[in-house]
Structure formats: C-alpha cells, structure tokens
Amino acid sequence: MKSKYSLIIILLLISACTNAQQSIQERLGYAKDAKLLILHTDDLALSHSEDSASIHLLEKQHASSGSIQVPCPWFSEMAQYAITHPGADLGLHLTLTSEWKYYKWMPVAGKDKVPSLVNNKGYFYDDLDSLGKLGKPGEVETELRAQIERAKQAGINVTHLDAHMGCAFFNKEFLKIYLKLAREYQLPCLLNVNAFKLLYGIDIKELLTEKDVVTDNVFMAFPPNANTERGAYYTQMLNQLPAGLNCILIHAAFDDAEMKAITVDHPDYGAAWRQADFDFFNSDDFKSVLDKNNIHLITWKEIRDKLTRK
Amino acid sequence: MKSKYSLIIILLLISACTNAQQSIQERLGYAKDAKLLILHTDDLALSHSEDSASIHLLEKQHASSGSIQVPCPWFSEMAQYAITHPGADLGLHLTLTSEWKYYKWMPVAGKDKVPSLVNNKGYFYDDLDSLGKLGKPGEVETELRAQIERAKQAGINVTHLDAHMGCAFFNKEFLKIYLKLAREYQLPCLLNVNAFKLLYGIDIKELLTEKDVVTDNVFMAFPPNANTERGAYYTQMLNQLPAGLNCILIHAAFDDAEMKAITVDHPDYGAAWRQADFDFFNSDDFKSVLDKNNIHLITWKEIRDKLTRK
Numbered sequence: 346m347k348s349k350y351s352l353i354i355i356l357l358l359i360s361a362c363t364n365a366q367q368s369i370q371e372r373l374g375y376a377k378d379a380k381l382l383i384l385h386t387d388d389l390a391l392s393h394s395e396d397s398a399s400i401h402l403l404e405k406q407h408a409s410s411g412s413i414q415v416p417c418p419w420f421s422e423m424a425q426y427a428i429t430h431p432g433a434d435l436g437l438h439l440t441l442t443s444e445w446k447y448y449k450w451m452p453v454a455g456k457d458k459v460p461s462l463v464n465n466k467g468y469f470y471d472d473l474d475s476l477g478k479l480g481k482p483g484e485v486e487t488e489l490r491a492q493i494e495r496a497k498q499a500g501i502n503v504t505h506l507d508a509h510m511g512c513a514f515f516n517k518e519f520l521k522i523y524l525k526l527a528r529e530y531q532l533p534c535l536l537n538v539n540a541f542k543l544l545y546g547i548d549i550k551e552l553l554t555e556k557d558v559v560t561d562n563v564f565m566a567f568p569p570n571a572n573t574e575r576g577a578y579y580t581q582m583l584n585q586l587p588a589g590l591n592c593i594l595i596h597a598a599f600d601d602a603e604m605k606a607i608t609v610d611h612p613d614y615g616a617a618w619r620q621a622d623f624d625f626f627n628s629d630d631f632k633s634v635l636d637k638n639n640i641h642l643i644t645w646k647e648i649r650d651k652l653t654r655k
Numbered sequence: 656m657k658s659k660y661s662l663i664i665i666l667l668l669i670s671a672c673t674n675a676q677q678s679i680q681e682r683l684g685y686a687k688d689a690k691l692l693i694l695h696t697d698d699l700a701l702s703h704s705e706d707s708a709s710i711h712l713l714e715k716q717h718a719s720s721g722s723i724q725v726p727c728p729w730f731s732e733m734a735q736y737a738i739t740h741p742g743a744d745l746g747l748h749l750t751l752t753s754e755w756k757y758y759k760w761m762p763v764a765g766k767d768k769v770p771s772l773v774n775n776k777g778y779f780y781d782d783l784d785s786l787g788k789l790g791k792p793g794e795v796e797t798e799l800r801a802q803i804e805r806a807k808q809a810g811i812n813v814t815h816l817d818a819h820m821g822c823a824f825f826n827k828e829f830l831k832i833y834l835k836l837a838r839e840y841q842l843p844c845l846l847n848v849n850a851f852k853l854l855y856g857i858d859i860k861e862l863l864t865e866k867d868v869v870t871d872n873v874f875m876a877f878p879p880n881a882n883t884e885r886g887a888y889y890t891q892m893l894n895q896l897p898a899g900l901n902c903i904l905i906h907a908a909f910d911d912a913e914m915k916a917i918t919v920d921h922p923d924y925g926a927a928w929r930q931a932d933f934d935f936f937n938s939d940d941f942k943s944v945l946d947k948n949n950i951h952l953i954t955w956k957e958i959r960d961k962l963t964r965k
Contacts, residue, residue: 393758393916418728422757422916447732448703453777457767466805467763495776603913606703606732 369558369590373643373651378588380640383560384626385594386411387438388509390420392448394604394616398597398623400426403433407626408595409642412438412507415492416450416469424499434644436505436532437496439489439523441476441512443469448607454491459484473515482518489513489526505645507535517547524552533648535592537563558648561589568613572621579625583634597623679868679900683953683961688898690950693870694936695904696721697748698819700730702758704914704926708907708933710736713743717936718905719952722748722817725802726760726779734809744954746815746842747806749799749833751786751822753779758917764801769794783825792828799823799836815955817845827857834862843958845902847873868962871899878923882931889935893944907933 370379386399386408396419402408413423413435427435441462443449449468456463461481463469470476496503506527508514513523520541527534536559541547553559564582566575582593596619598604604616625631635642680689696709696718706729712718723733723745737745751772753759759778766773771791773779780786806813816837818824823833830851837844846869851857863869874892876885892903908914910930918925935941945952 393913397912397916418758418760421759425757447735448728449731450728451761451765455761455767455777456765466808467765498776599912601913602707602909602911603703606707 380586380588381590381643382640383410383592384408389413390417390423395598396422398599409644410434412436414438414440416440416453427501434504434646438509439513440509444471445607446610452488453495454488459488477515486522505533531654533558533653560592562591565594575621576625595622690896690898691900691953692950693720693902694718699723700727700733705908706732708909719954720744722746724748724750726750726763737811744814744956748819749823750819754781755917756920762798763805764798769798787825796832815843841964843868843963870902872901875904885931886935905932
C-alpha cells in the first residue's frame with residue numbers, strides 16, 4: 346500500500362512529434378520502434394558533491410548526458426572536466442534562480458546588465474514566481490546568452506540546452522527566448538508538448554518548426570518521496586518505457602556534509618534524496634533492467650549532430 | 656632536527672604603538688603587562704567546511720574572533736550565524752581575489768562597476784600580482800565599500816576589518832583605502848608596523864593617527880609545514896607570547912571532500928593543513944597552555960567599543 350508520501354511518477358504523455366515518413370528513432374539510425382533513453386544528470390556545477398556523483402555515473406556509462414549550471418560556484422570544475430573529456434555529453438542547465446538557503450550565486454552577465462533578475466542582495470531570486478513577475482524578457486535573453494557564451498569561452502563543446510527548475514519555459518515569453526537561442530546556436534533543447542502544457546500551461550506546438558526535436562516522454566522523480574523505494578520506482582518506469590525518445594532527469598549527489606548544508610531547511614531535493622538517485626543508477630540493477638527491456642542509451646550529441654545540425 | 660619543510664614561525668616584532676601614558680592593555684582595562692590574544696579564524700564563508708569548523712571553535716570559546724569573506728558562496732550561512740549569535744565577534748575578511756582552481760566568485764559591486772578587478776571570466780583574479788598591476792584604486796574602494804555595505808545590509812554587527820591574503824594592503828594606495836574605510840565606519844582594522852614593512856614594503860607609521868589601533872604582534876603558520884608538528888609550533892608560540900596586543904591568524908576547516916576539492920592542485924593552505932589548525936585549537940592542550948601562560952583571549956569588539964568608538 347502506498348501512502349500519500351509514496352513515490353509520484355510523472356509520466357508525461359506521448360506528444361505528436363513524428364515525421365510524416367520516419368519515426369525519430371529511424372531518423373537517428375535505430376529501429377522504428379526502438380526504445381531510446383537519454384539518462385540525464387541535472388545540476389552539474391552546483392557543488393563538488395553533485396559533480397563527483399554525476400561524473401561517476403557518466404564515466405560508468407550509466408548516465409548518458411548531463412547539464413551544467415554556468416553561474417554556480419563549481420562551474421570551473423565542470424568546464425575542466427568537459428575539456429579533458431571531449432566525449433562527455435554536456436549541455437547547459439540554464440539557470441535564473443538561486444534557491445538554496447545559505448548558498449548563493451549571481452548572474453553571469455553581471456547584475457547591472459540584468460537588474461530585473463536579482464534581489465536586493467545581488468543574487469538571483471530564490472523562486473520562480475519572483476522571476477516570472479519581475480524578470481524582463483530582454484534581460485532574460487541577455488543572461489541566458491551570457492551563460493552560453495561563457496560556456497563556449499571556457500571550452501565546453503555544448504551538446505544541448507535545458508533549464509533549471511524550468512526557468513526558461515516558465516512563461517511563453519521566456520520560452521520564445523529559449524527556442525530562439527537554441528536555434529541560433531544550433532543546439533537541441535529539452536522540449537515536451539505535454540509536460541510544458543501540464544506544468545507551465547504553454548502549448549508549444551504553435552511555436553515549433555519541423556527542425557525542432559521534441560522528446561516523446563520526460564520522466565523525473567518528484568519529492569516528497571520515499572528514498573528507500575527509489576529503485577522500485579525507476580525499475581517500474583524502465584519496465585514500462587515506451588518506444589520513442591525518452592528522457593529521465595536525475596539529480597545525483599552524495600549525502601555528505603556539503604550537500605546536506607546546501608539543502609538545509611529545503612524540504613525537497615535534499616542530500617539523501619540525491620544519494621538515492623545515485624545509488625540506483627550506479628547499481629548493476631539499472632544495467633540489467635536496461636538490457637532486459639532492450640533500451641538504448643543515447644546522447645543529446647547524437648541528436649545535435651544527426652538532426653539539429655544536419 | 657628540522658627539515659626545510661619544518662614549521663616556519665613568523666614572529667612580527669613589536670611595533671612602537673604605545674600611548675605616552677598607558678599601554679594598550681591598560682587602555683583596554685587589563686594589567687599594564689598583560690598578554691592579550693585575539694585568536695582569529697580567517698576565511699569564514701569560503702565553504703561549509705570552513706564555517707563549521709570555525710563556528711565550533713568560536714562556540715567553544717577557543718577562538719575569540721573571525722572574519723567573513725563577503726563575496727564567497729557561503730556568505731549567507733555566516734550572515735545567518737551572525738544574526739542568531741549577536742555575541743559572536745565577526746569582522747570582514749575583505750576579498751579581492753578568487754584563488755582556488757575550480758571554485759570561484761565575483762565582485763559584490765558587480766563586474767561592470769569594477770572591471771579592473773576581474774578577469775575575462777568575470778571572476779576576481781587568481782593572484783595578488785594581477786590585482787596589484789591591474790586593479791584601479793577607485794574600483795578597489797568601490798568593491799570594498801560594497802562588501803561592507805552588503806554585510807551591514809545582511810544584519811552583521813561588524814566588529815573589525817582585515818584582508819584576505821593581504822589584498823587591501825598589497826600596496827600603499829590600497830592601504831590608504833583600507834584605512835579610509837576603517838575610519839569612516841569606525842572599525843578597528845588589522846595593522847602591524849613590522850609585518851606590513853616585511854611583507855608589503857610599506858611603512859605604515861606615516862599613515863597612522865593616534866586613533867588607529869595597531870597590533871603589537873601578528874602570528875600565523877605558513878605553508879609549507881608539517882601538520883603533525885602544528886601543536887608543538889603553536890605551543891611554543893604561546894609559551895613565548897609577549898605582553899601586549901597579539902593576534903594569531905588561523906584557518907580552521909575539516910579535511911573533507913568539499914575542502915579537498917576546493918584546495919585541489921593548490922599546494923598551500925590545503926584541507927589537511929586546515930584540519931591541523933582545527934585540531935590544535937579544539938584541544939584541551941590549547942586551553943592549558945593559555946592558562947599556564949596567563950594569556951587573556953580578547954575580541955575585536957572590545958577594541959572597537961573601548962578604543963575606536965570611545
């Protein structure tokens with residue numbers, strides 16, 4: 346029996362992204378009905394704990410991709426990793442909030458260039474609502490562009506874009522900027538018709554072109570949860586994974602002093618919650634369930650090079 | 656027998672700061688020949704590891720004072736501590752460098768206000784030489800003032816000023832700004848005649864007024880060192896402590912994953928080196944040697960309230 350605090354599975358239903366002739370699997374060189382999965386580690390550069398755990402999963406080839414928060418204190422650690430591991434699939438986790446209680450960062454563009462994105466302390470706002478109410482679209486574009494340029498300057502071969510806490514698709518104006526930048530830099534970006542409708546009330550279909558790549562399904566564990574049931578939660582998800590382009594967003598870190606302090610007084614997405622993600626995706630159980638279900642781990646780089654930059 | 660890597664004791668000789676009538680001890684209400692000591696923890700807000708270890712020493716009343724790096728990622732942790740512990744003696748460790756390899760921060764004033772203080776990534780320079788060559792004094796003042804104002808805005812009852820890596824006394828122009836700000840905010844600031852002469856080639860006597868409080872001696876362990884000999888090093892220092900106003904600058908943190916990652920590839924001031932500082936000053940041996948030598952732990956707040964703001 347599951348309590349109200351049991352794991353919540355958000356299954357974002359299949360969107361209508363199909364090429365008239367070919368499935369996305371075929372366009373990427375797989376069988377028409379293949380189950381493709383990007384196993385994606387979010388929040389890189391947030392902390393050394395997050396970086397260490399996520400890099401471990403990437404090197405073990407259990408995670409296939411990850412994305413970096415450019416404004417965060419450990420950005421240089423991930424930039425160095427990207428330079429020394431050119432095969433790693435690393436995109437940008439575009440960031441417009443600084444939501445942890447005692448651990449903060451500022452905009453890459455500099456607060457004078459984007460005054461509507463910072464609080465009176467010079468940090469990004471703690472929450473999306475403040476960003477949505479006060480953030481001017483022109484300054485959102487300035488900051489997101491600064492993050493992309495900073496990553497390029499640091500030598501990162503950026504494979505894709507997505508957005509921390511959905512900040513760049515929080516409303517339609519921001520989403521248009523996100524799409525504009527993805528197209529300008531010829532990068533695939535995380536998009537899903539049903540998720541954007543459900544979570545942000547935005548119908549993205551009218552904004553899409555034939556060139557945009559849209560995931561069929563995006564999955565993520567949401568708190569509150571039971572960390573002890575995480576393995577069962579993901580195993581069930583993988584056993585039921587549909588054919589198509591799937592993305593699972595995970596948050597791997599260690600339940601150590603640094604991560605506990607970052608997530609202090611923040612009931613959701615804590616250190617133990619992240620350790621539970623790490624533990625399952627680090628396990629042999631994960632590989633077994635992938636193999637059993639004939640799931641192909643793929644990268645955003647494949648999509649970028651075979652479709653976006655074709 | 657000591658190797659060339661044995662502990663180096665820097666004994667900064669007694670400066671000629673005496674009131675014609677009274678010793679500084681008497682002016683502070685102690686016996687004329689009392690041995691006064693500010694045991695001072697540097698680098699607060701650098702990391703959770705540094706904060707935790709230093710707060711432990713402050714709460715145990717083994718450390719008597721500490722100073723906060725306002726631009727660092729964990730500033731809010733120390734600001735919250737200061738607000739909830741109004742008796743804690745906390746000053747500002749004015750900061751104009753970002754010297755760790757993969758862990759970085761930007762100016763509080765914003766990079767557009769102080770472009771001569773940042774590299775092409777928008778961070779403070781890695782080293783003092785770049786700061787000294789490229790930093791414009793007007794922008795140094797802008798940034799240091801922004802750090803003081805930010806601390807006040809956060810609710811910190813600032814007791815004193817000092818400077819990380821001596822950045823604010825690296826040359827005479829910067830030192831004048833440091834003194835100007837200390838006087839303007841009516842705060843005592845770390846000053847020592849011989850140390851400033853020895854380390855920075857500056858004769859501060861000509862810049863001082865009768866109102867400025869100058870330490871008689873400043874001590875610090877410098878790397879390279881032997882961590883295992885740290886207790887013997889400090890014990891000897893305390894057994895030989897002269898009468899007067901003494902300050903020992905320490906760097907307490909834990910030898911944990913976060914601190915190891917921050918100090919990676921940085922041969923000096925590493926995690927184990929900081930743990931050795933913590934271990935000695937957390938021990939009963941430290942208290943015993945204080946008592947045996949009749950050393951009085953005092954705070955910068957005493958100096959601020961009894962002398963600077965008299």
